[in-house]
Amino acid sequence: MAYSDRYEMVCGVETHVEMATKTKIFCGCSTEFGKEPNSQVCPVCLGMPGALPVLNREAVNLAIKAGLALNCEIAEFSKFDRKNYFYPDVPKNFQTSQYDLPICKNGWLEITVDENPKRIGITRAHLEEDAGKLVHSGETITSSSSSGVDYNRSGVPLLEIVSEPDMRSIDEVIAYLEELVQIINYAGISDCKMEQGSVRFDVNVSLRPIGSKEFGVRTEIKNLNSFNSVRRCLEFEVERHAELYDEGQSPVQETRTWDEVKGITLSLRTKEEAEDYRYFPEPDLVPLVIDKQWVERIKATMPELPAAKRNRFQALGLSAYDAGVLTSSKAMADYFEQALAKFDDAKTLANWVMGDLSGLLNAHSCPIEDSPIAPEQLADLLGLLQKGEISGKIAKTVIAEMYQTSKDAATIIKEKGLAQISDEETLGKIVDEVIAQNPKSVADYQSGKKNALGFLVGQVMKATKGQANPGLVNKLLKEKLS
Amino acid sequence: MKISRKEVEHVADLARLKLTEQEIELYTEQLNSILEYAAKLQQIDTTNVEPTAHAVQLYNVLREDEITDSMETEKVFENAPWAEDGYFRVPKIV
Known part of the structure; x- marks a missing residue:
């Protein structure tokens, strides 16, 4: 029996996004992914004594931009703190x-599930540094006798975006994550390469009896790195x-991990062992003061966001799905x-982009x-199709x-002799031949079996290797058989 | 507000310090006397005083997003007690 008959799910998500800066948040080391281990490190991101951090201006710009894209208030005064562990x-x-004092707070984004629009609150978004990467010698962390550490990722700027516990179904959670990642991607905050770990999720979930106003006991599942993992993990959790509730028990408040395999x-x-981070203000970094002019400068660079783009595409005559x-x-x-x-026929273009090209x-x-x-090459191909120079099949x-070749459509059509035959004289001869070779179908058609025409059109197409203009073939056959 | 023996044990645990019985007692006493001294600050009326975020009145010290040289590999591992194949190595974590 599915849980949703008896319980309502309550879920909030913390999303960590690696920001698209060239350098780390507090030093000039490169953030490029996939380099030799420990080749992009310096005294600052290795935490050597005496090294001093200096904040990357672009990381602040991107955090402001993310805040604006997520309808947040941008803090006029913001500071950094140490989280000790x-x-x-x-x-x-x-x-x-x-x-x-996070840089962004009190925002929202809108999701649509089963055609119901809903706002999901964004509690806050703050700047922080990423940690290094551990490589365990055994198969898992617990079976390893030792671990290797690569600090290339240490100090990569992260934006942690914390949602309100506003989601009430797994579909809503996935819709929130998809919309969030799209917005972050569109606004240029992050490349959002999930397979490289550019975006990671921690989900907080609890259940409560339907109709109850109190929250149930929540568990937090950390470090999920794909929409699919989030879905499967929540389905399990x-x-x-x-x-547990059905058996008269209760989950315990704790942090859990997802075993993908x-x-x-x-x-x-568990809660009793919960970390005590002893936050205190970071003495090595001075506070940030963000004035209206700074925010306005960033606002001016905001590209069109996904929701606005979707609306504009629908105004071109595309369905909501397309x-x-x-x-x-x-x-x-x-x-x-x-x-x-x-190529301005949006519907035809959409079909080709989503169909043959995506295939x-x-x-x-x-x-x-x-x-x-290239997009222009696809447009040219569809232009030739529209003008009737080639058939849909060709x-x-x-x-x-x-x-395969990246050649232009016109070149391929010319090289392979694929141009549509729209010449009445040439086609007329072929039509005559097909009529002569298929007396039975001709007789069927003339005795009222209109379906027979389709067979004859097919024979002409076959004789011309699909290059005959189908409309013209139809017209010629009808004329000649009437 | 007095700091309890239990709190000293907790803080020591967070700091990964293993304390002897005598040390726990000594530090409980010492920490309390330090906190007592600092508690004098509580006597000051701080109504309408903004919390101080930083000791110096300086804001927005920022750098441009430009790549600078990272350290050479030999230098990176010079002080590392254990390194192999380009990685720092650490003993079993959990």
């Missing part, structure tokens, strides 16, 4: 973060809570708009920004060839 991925034994959550530490797919990533929307500048890209696991077919052959 011992773990080898934090070389200073504290993480520089923001405690009571809410059932676990429901079973086994598909279960496991206890990390607009949603085409704006699912900024790269996809950019591709569509670049092609649209050269080819998916088959080759190629992101759309690396498409071998266009499918041509796009596959374009994908």
